Amino acid sequence: MLDTAIDLLRGRRIAVLTGAGISTDSGIPDYRGEGAPRRTPMVFDTFRSSEDARRRYWAGSHLGWRRFVSVHPNDGHRALARLEQAGLVTGIATQNVDDLHERAGSREVVHVHGQMHTVSCLDCGRTYDRQRIAEDIERRNPWIVVPEQVRLQPDGDVEIDASQRFEVPVCPVCGGMLKPDVVFFGELVPPKVFAAARDVIAAGEVVLVAGTSLVVNSGTRLLEVARREDVPIVIVNRGETKWDARSAVRVEGGTSETLTAIADALVAPF
Ligand SMILES: [Zn+2]
Numbered sequence: 001m002l003d004t005a006i007d008l009l010r011g012r013r014i015a016v017l018t019g020a021g022i023s024t025d026s027g028i029p030d031y032r033g034e035g036a037p038r039r040t041p042m043v044f045d046t047f048r049s050s051e052d053a054r055r056r057y058w059a060g061s062h063l064g065w066r067r068f069v070s071v072h073p074n075d076g077h078r079a080l081a082r083l084e085q086a087g088l089v090t091g092i093a094t095q096n097v098d099d100l101h102e103r104a105g106s107r108e109v110v111h112v113h114g115q116m117h118t119v120s121c122l123d124c125g126r127t128y129d130r131q132r133i134a135e136d137i138e139r140r141n142p143w144i145v146v147p148e149q150v151r152l153q154p155d156g157d158v159e160i161d162a163s164q165r166f167e168v169p170v171c172p173v174c175g176g177m178l179k180p181d182v183v184f185f186g187e188l189v190p191p192k193v194f195a196a197a198r199d200v201i202a203a204g205e206v207v208l209v210a211g212t213s214l215v216v217n218s219g220t221r222l223l224e225v226a227r228r229e230d231v232p233i234v235i236v237n238r239g240e241t242k243w244d245a246r247s248a249v250r251v252e253g254g255t256s257e258t259l260t261a262i263a264d265a266l267v268a269p270f
Pocket residue numbers: 121122123124125126171172173174175176177
């Protein structure tokens with residue numbers, strides 16, 4: 001299967017779609033994978049309407065972000081960056097909110113579900129660097145510490161016990177409600193972001209899907225772009241995906257070793 005995939009990818013412009021599975025080897029669990037803890041993602045309306053929900057969300061999200069900055073890209077991210085540097089990968093649309101693709105060296109990356117490194121004000125629309133807001137949180141909550149063994153979630157969140165003492169950050173300019181630039185449940189992917197992701201996929205003569213079971217609607221909508229144009233789809237994933245029957249080839253396996261094997265086969269060593 002791997003050889004078939006390599007034959008299909010060779011000589012074609014490759015567009016990439018990635019999901020949580022590519023970051024699991026960096027220590028970020030895929031909550032849809034087997035054995036992953038069940039959890040309830042934050043719903044946008046709940047976040048907006050409940051101060052208690054915001055307090056819990058921000059406390060957990062802050063601890064998660066502090067842990068996130070200490071994780072590192074893995075061989076899967078590096079293989080895709082190598083393919084892009086060789087001019088073979090034209091871009092990556094990722095469902096992940098981490099920045100591991102960028103830190104591995106990929107340049108053309110669209111975060112379909114947003115990313116956790118900036119924070120926006122829901123009232124005035126200003127955007128802030130996450131680090132600045134994190135410092136504000138720690139000024140307001142000097143008791144907060146990052147537990148060494150907190151359990152990271154794919155959306156950069158951490159499950160913690162709600163502390164009534166936790167004080168949420170507010171917009172430094174208007175005092176309004178702040179939210180990380182992550183797409184919550186019940187929230188639409190911004191049309192501009194989706195259009196950019198669609199452009200990434202449409203630029204490919206083959207689409208390489210890595211580390212996602214494609215149960216999320218945005219992934220399906222992106223692959224429909226390829227399918228309508230009869231662009232072949234290559235899937236690398238551990239476990240079944242919703243698009244197995246519609247793919248040209250599916251490689252069962254981890255993304256780190258499989259993408260490394262693909263990059264080794266396609267990129268000349270000099
Ligand atoms: Zn504001």
